[in-house]
Amino acid sequence: MNMPYYVAPEQMMKDRADFARKGIARGKSLVALQYSEGIAIIAENPSNTLRKSSEIYDRIAFAGVGKYNEFDSLRVLGVRSADLKGYQFSREDVDARSLANQYAQIIGQTFTHEVKPLEVEILVAELGMTPVADQLFHIMYDGTVIDEKPFIVIGGDTDTIKTKVAAAFKDNMSLQEACKLARTALSSDERVLTASDLEVTVLQRNGSRRCFKRLAENSLATLLN
Amino acid sequence: MKFPVFPIDQDPGSNFGELLKRVGLSPFAVYANVSQLDIPHATTCVAVRCSGGVVMAGDRRATSGNLISHRTMEKVVQADDFSGVAIAGAAGPAMEMVKLFQLQIEHYEKVEGQPLSLEGKANQLSMFVRNNLPAAMQGLMVVPIFAGYDEHIDQGRLWDYDATGGRYEETDFVATGSGQLHASTVLRVSWRSDIGVNEAIELVSRALWEAADADSATGGPDVLRGIYPVVASITKDGFTRVPDSDLAVIYSAITTGVQQR
Numbered sequence: 312m313n314m315p316y317y318v319a320p321e322q323m324m325k326d327r328a329d330f331a332r333k334g335i336a337r338g339k340s341l342v343a344l345q346y347s348e349g350i351a352i353i354a355e356n357p358s359n360t361l362r363k364s365s366e367i368y369d370r371i372a373f374a375g376v377g378k379y380n381e382f383d384s385l386r387v388l389g390v391r392s393a394d395l396k397g398y399q400f401s402r403e404d405v406d407a408r409s410l411a412n413q414y415a416q417i418i419g420q421t422f423t424h425e426v427k428p429l430e431v432e433i434l435v436a437e438l439g440m441t442p443v444a445d446q447l448f449h450i451m452y453d454g455t456v457i458d459e460k461p462f463i464v465i466g467g468d469t470d471t472i473k474t475k476v477a478a479a480f481k482d483n484m485s486l487q488e489a490c491k492l493a494r495t496a497l498s499s500d501e502r503v504l505t506a507s508d509l510e511v512t513v514l515q516r517n518g519s520r521r522c523f524k525r526l527a528e529n530s531l532a533t534l535l536n
Numbered sequence: 537m538k539f540p541v542f543p544i545d546q547d548p549g550s551n552f553g554e555l556l557k558r559v560g561l562s563p564f565a566v567y568a569n570v571s572q573l574d575i576p577h578a579t580t581c582v583a584v585r586c587s588g589g590v591v592m593a594g595d596r597r598a599t600s601g602n603l604i605s606h607r608t609m610e611k612v613v614q615a616d617d618f619s620g621v622a623i624a625g626a627a628g629p630a631m632e633m634v635k636l637f638q639l640q641i642e643h644y645e646k647v648e649g650q651p652l653s654l655e656g657k658a659n660q661l662s663m664f665v666r667n668n669l670p671a672a673m674q675g676l677m678v679v680p681i682f683a684g685y686d687e688h689i690d691q692g693r694l695w696d697y698d699a700t701g702g703r704y705e706e707t708d709f710v711a712t713g714s715g716q717l718h719a720s721t722v723l724r725v726s727w728r729s730d731i732g733v734n735e736a737i738e739l740v741s742r743a744l745w746e747a748a749d750a751d752s753a754t755g756g757p758d759v760l761r762g763i764y765p766v767v768a769s770i771t772k773d774g775f776t777r778v779p780d781s782d783l784a785v786i787y788s789a790i791t792t793g794v795q796q797r
Contacts, residue, residue: 366646390646391540391555398639399561413539521642 324453327428331452334430335377340466342476342496343374343434345445346489349515349522350436353493356510359528364512366523368393368405370438372514376466377431377452385414385433402520407437411448411456419454428452432465438514438522464496472496486513487534494535506532550647552640553664576605578630580715580747580754581612581622583683583694584727585708586736589771590683590692593740594622595715595748596763597755607758612766614775616641619657619684620768624713626676633664633678640664654686658695658703666701679712685770692770715747715754722746733769737778740767741786757787 341354341363352374354363363382364374367389375382392413393405414433422428429452437446449457449465462480464473475496484492490511498504511526526534540559548554556562581594594611597604605627612622613634621637623630640660645651652660661682668678683694695703696710709727711720722743731739744765748756757764764783769776 362649365649387647388539388541390643394552394639394643394646395540395555395559395561398556398635417539417541 327422328453331422331428331430335432335452336467338376338378338466340464340469340472340497341374341376341434342462342464342472342493343436343447344462344476344480344484344489344493345442345460345482346486346513347483348486348517349438349513350445350447351486351489351493351511351513352434352436353490353497354510355497355504355508357508359507363510364434366390366512366521367410367435368397369402369520370514370522371405371407371410372436372438372512372523374434374436374465374512375431376433378429381429382431382433385417385429385431388417389414389435407435407446407448411435411450411458414450415454415456418450418452422453434463434465436514438516440516490531490534506535550644552643553636553667555643556636576600576627577753578609578611578624578627578713580711580713580719580744580751581624581681582711582719582723582740582743583622583681583709584723584731584736584740585683585692585694585706586731586733586769588690588692588733589685589769590694591733591736591740591767591769592620592622592681592683593737593744593765593767594624595744595755595765596758597753598627599753602752604755607755607761607763610766612768613638614768614777615657615682615684616645616651617774618687618770619654619682620770620775621661622681622683622712623678624680624716625678626671629668629671629676630678630680633668633680637661637664653688654684654693657684658682658693658705661695662697662701662703664701665697665699669700672699681710681712683770685772687772690772711743711747713754715744715751718750719743719747733771737767737769737782738786741765741783742790745787745790757783759784759787 339355343352352364356363361379367373373386373389389410397405418429432452433450435448439445447459447463449459449463462476479492494504506528511531513524514522515524548558576598578598583590583592592612596608598606598609615621615638621634641657677699681696686693694710695705697703709723726739748754764780767778
């Protein structure tokens, strides 16, 4: 009878975590932050068609970094879950905290039980009626959920970017200031990002039901100039 | 709540109706024979194409047999930024159908990352009407009108349906419900291809007036309670509901005209 090799649980978790972290670090990072009219999500994304951040519900946005196919299927699950909940109950019963917990469950489950952990980190943002009620949830590759405010950085080299954002962050920034700040934070010394390297979406407190908006490349270019 | 995860061969994709079926919430249940029950019915709705878009209108009355069950029903509903649905028929299934239709359009847009075309939306509604056929056979008929502004051709377009889900694109105008005959006669007499938005609003108001005048199931303007039909225009600026104050002026002109006959 073959005896399976014994691997200490600590070692197994560490190996899986290393694997997931490596996968995530290969991709580009993104920043989400509060600004005067709501929440802005600014991602480095050279593709104009494969999106990192998108709409989940009236006041809820999703963003992911890491492996595209993995976070995109998580995004679709979120849309489904939110639409089902809104249909069964009421639109106001759909909330980011519950979604973040569902995501944490499924990502955590995959991390411990599946052959390969998901190489993604995601953000679930909900726009409150007032800035105080805004919520930003960061869900890590192992299912850990953290709520952070007023900004979140997810992706590979987050420490450097976080330091840069924290140094320049002010309350009540305009969208232009927020975009410029994030651009500077995401750029490296060798390479300054332009409008075509960035994907910007916002949850905007503008009184309409669906608050999610995607900035067109030319209007972003105007903002960054 | 639990995440709706499906095996790949059973994945509903961007179809919200299929998703509902998979999780056991299918709204298209087969009803028992209810034709003997007095289910509230919604009545006359019209839509006309005008320069730069379409105008839709529906009266506010719902009836159960010979009784008025609601005076303030809204039968013209915004489907998304550039389209609207008007419904006639059994009020319960009709309202559910509109709710599902709105959700389907939004669900598709979110899952796919881009909105359905106007024609795609019209086709989707036809499937909803067809799915309701078993209920229609038992007396719960739903007959909608779908109209919207097509951004690709910068023009308004409209469709009407039959109970089997048959979808017919109309070029000029369309009417549905119990006052259909009277309303469409007014439209047929006065519609012109170069009709403007404001004239079209007056025309549909007139059509509903004549329908209400001759059909007991269609409600006219209720000046006592300040209840007027729902009238909305859909142009490149989006879906705009005509305020009651404007309709009050239009209907007072119509009544004055009738008095002077």
